[in-house]
Amino acid sequence: MEAQPQPADQPHRPPPLPITQLKYHLDQLPSHHKTRKTNGGFSFKKILVVACMLPLIATLFALAGLSLAGALVGLLITAPLLVLFSPVLVPAALALGLAVAGILSSGAIGLAAVTVLFWVYHFLRLVAVGSV
DSSP: OOOOOOOTTSOOOOOOOOHHHHHHHHHTSOGGGSOOOOOOSOOHHHHHHHHHHHHHHHHHHHHHHHHHHHHHHHHHHHHHHHHHTHHHHHHHHHHHHHHHHHHHHHHHHHHHHHHHHHHHHHHHHHHHHHHO
16 A cells, blocks of 8 residues: 655644554643543532432422323313313314414514514615715
8 A cells, every 4th residue: 555645735644553552642642632530439519419409300200290190180171071162162273273373473574574674774874884
């Protein structure tokens, strides 16, 4: 295998080192190039953080379980009512959804118009200042 000549604008790079020599090469690097080795053991600070977080985590899991149970009980109670009133509720929900979509799209288009208005105002101010 022939060594290809390096172009003049690129610095010469030494060939890669074998893995057996890599350890010695890393020892020769400046200290800011080396990764800091951390102690993998448990410190008092880590134990204290875990001890303080465990009650919080348990409380949050308990609240999540209670809210899931409440949602399931509510679904069990309201499911028969939804089936009974569906001929009225489906058109009402459709009308409400269309009204909400119309209001949101109107607001978005109005916001876009105000944004373009401010952009044009700033553009005209910059052109007027630059031309003087």
